[in-house]
Amino acid sequence: MKKVAxxxxxxxxxxxxxxxxxxxxxxxxxxxxxxxACFGTTYPEALKGVTNVRDQVQKAFPGTMVKVAFTSNxxxxxxHKRQNDKKFLSxxxxxxxxxxxxxxxxxxxxxxxxxxxxxxxxxxxxxxTGEQFVDLSSYINALRSIKTIKTKWMPFDRIALGxxxxxxxxxxxxxxxxxxxxxxxxxxxxxxxxxxxxxxxxMGHGNEYFTTGAYIEFQQVMRNVYPDVKIFxxxxxxxxxxxxxIKGLKHYNVKKVLLKPLMDSAGDHARNDMAGPDKDSWKSxxxxxxxxxxxxxxxxxxxxxxxxxxIQHIRDAARDEGIVLK
Numbered sequence: 001m002k003k004v005a006x007x008x009x010x011x012x013x014x015x016x017x018x019x020x021x022x023x024x025x026x027x028x029x030x031x032x033x034x035x036x037a038c039f040g041t042t043y044p045e046a047l048k049g050v051t052n053v054r055d056q057v058q059k060a061f062p063g064t065m066v067k068v069a070f071t072s073n074x075x076x077x078x079x080h081k082r083q084n085d086k087k088f089l090s091x092x093x094x095x096x097x098x099x100x101x102x103x104x105x106x107x108x109x110x111x112x113x114x115x116x117x118x119x120x121x122x123x124x125x126x127x128x129t130g131e132q133f134v135d136l137s138s139y140i141n142a143l144r145s146i147k148t149i150k151t152k153w154m155p156f157d158r159i160a161l162g163x164x165x166x167x168x169x170x171x172x173x174x175x176x177x178x179x180x181x182x183x184x185x186x187x188x189x190x191x192x193x194x195x196x197x198x199x200x201x202x203m204g205h206g207n208e209y210f211t212t213g214a215y216i217e218f219q220q221v222m223r224n225v226y227p228d229v230k231i232f233x234x235x236x237x238x239x240x241x242x243x244x245x246i247k248g249l250k251h252y253n254v255k256k257v258l259l260k261p262l263m264d265s266a267g268d269h270a271r272n273d274m275a276g277p278d279k280d281s282w283k284s285x286x287x288x289x290x291x292x293x294x295x296x297x298x299x300x301x302x303x304x305x306x307x308x309x310x311i312q313h314i315r316d317a318a319r320d321e322g323i324v325l326k
Contacts, residue, residue, distance in 0.1 A: 030157070032323060033065040033117040034314060035108055037124045037136055038301075039205070040070030041267030042078045044092045047099060049265035049301025053125055056307040057314065063326030065117060068098060069108035071124075071132050076102055105139050113155055119323055123162035123314045125264045125301060128214040131207045133164050162317035165300070165309055166214055173316065178309075179218055183225045185305040189296075190226045193258040196294055199230035201245060202262035203274045203282055206235025215262075216240060230254060233262065234282075236273050242282055246289060256292040259283060265299040 034057060038050050050068060058066045070076050079102050082088045089100075103111065105122075112120060122140055126133045140161045148154050167178030193200040200222075206212045212235050219233035219240075230252050234245035249257065259282060261270035274282045275295035283293045300306045318325050 030119060031065070031115075031117045032119045032121070032325060033067060033112045034061060034121045034123060034325070035105075035112065036066065036068045036310075037071050037105060037122055037126070038068060038264060039126060039132055040072045040075035040079075040102070041265040042075055043265075043267045043271060044095055046265040046267035046270070046299065047095070049299035050099075050125075051096075052304075053264065053301045053307050053310060056304060057123075057311060060311045061314075061325045065112070067108050067112060068102070069105050070102050071105060071126075071136060073104070076104055105136060109143065109159075118155070118157040119159075120156065121160045121162065121314055121318050121321075121323060121325070123310055123317065124164050125310060126164040127204060127262065127264075127300075128164050128166040128218075129168040130205075130212070130214075131210045133168070134210070137161060158321045158323055160317040160321040160323055162310075162313040165306070166218060172320075176221075179221045180225065181309060182306070183218070183221050185303065185309055186222070187226075188303065188305070189258070189260060190222075190229050190231070192296070193229055196256065196258055198256040198258045198292075198294060199232065199249065199252070199254045201249075201257045201259050201282075201286075202231075202233045203259065203269070204233060204235045204262040205269060206238035208237045210238070212238035212240075232257075236269055242285055245282075246286060249286065249291060250289060254291060256294070257286060258294050258296060259286070260296040261299060263299055264301040266297040266302075267299075270297055270299070 036054060036057065041047060041050065054066055054068055079100060083100055109120060122136070124133055124136055140159055143156060144159055146155055163173060163178070165178070165182050167173055167175030169175070189200060204215050206215065215233045215235055219231060222231045222233070232245045232248050234240050234242050259274060261274055263269065272281065275297060276283070278284060283295055286293050315325070
């Protein structure tokens with residue numbers, strides 16, 4: 001009996017060693033990465049939002065590669081021109097090469113795939129299901145559709161796509177709940193408006209070729225969550241426009257507003273269209289109505305309460321595709 005027990009123990013020992021070795025090989029083979037798909041910004045100062053999202057996501061998943069891609073073609077082209085701009089590079093020496101050499105969705109994914117990352121979770125930092133997210137979804141679905149005759153030559157094992165801040169279509173995740181979660185994450189903005197005895201006005205990007213009804217719905221959600229503060233949401237492109245916001249401010253006889261971008265970064269739109277000195281900026285146009293304006297040049301990506309939502313959406317997308325993040 002003792003001999004049998006010894007033999008069984010040896011089999012178990014070698015079996016465990018073999019299993020551990022196999023697990024190590026599998027872990028080494030299955031390289032997983034997270035790609036953050038951001039609209040992007042050309043303003044070095046506005047990179048705070050992007051870098052905070054990247055850093056907080058990396059902190060949440062320390063054992064997973066995290067890369068950033070810019071979805072805006074125009075913004076990427078501007079950064080590419082700066083690669084040979086000695087004056088710019090000399091002035092902004094601390095900007096990471098990741099942004100100087102920023103790539104788009106396909107370029108970043110190709111770079112990851114070439115480095116052995118065949119399982120990727122793509123998380124957009126876009127606000128809602130607009131043009132940028134729809135295009136991103138199209139790219140990801142195209143990559144998912146690749147089929148090779150021999151399975152071993154498949155370029156990817158799995159590619160997961162997370163949902164934007166306000167959620168997206170479908171019955172798996174209720175976008176109404178996503179909107180309410182985002183509203184609660186913006187409590188600090190509401191508190192700052194209350195402290196200044198001001199209404200809260202958000203400037204979103206919007207899109208003139210795509211429905212922007214999500215902004216109107218989100219405005220109502222914010223008002224429901226914070227009924228004691230007057231809250232307005234407008235867009236640079238599409239509806240509701242600045243004129244619609246001003247009509248609302250005049251209707252409620254607002255005398256002071258806290259003006260903030262509803263974007264992941266406080267870049268060109270925030271610094272020029274929203275708070276710029278020109279007569280047609282939001283700040284100037286609202287002030288022309290006799291209303292005092294307090295601009296806040298901080299993007300949503302600088303708020304950890306908002307970044308926590310991105311992190312949860314990454315977890316959801318990974319779980320849905322059976323991907324383990326470390």
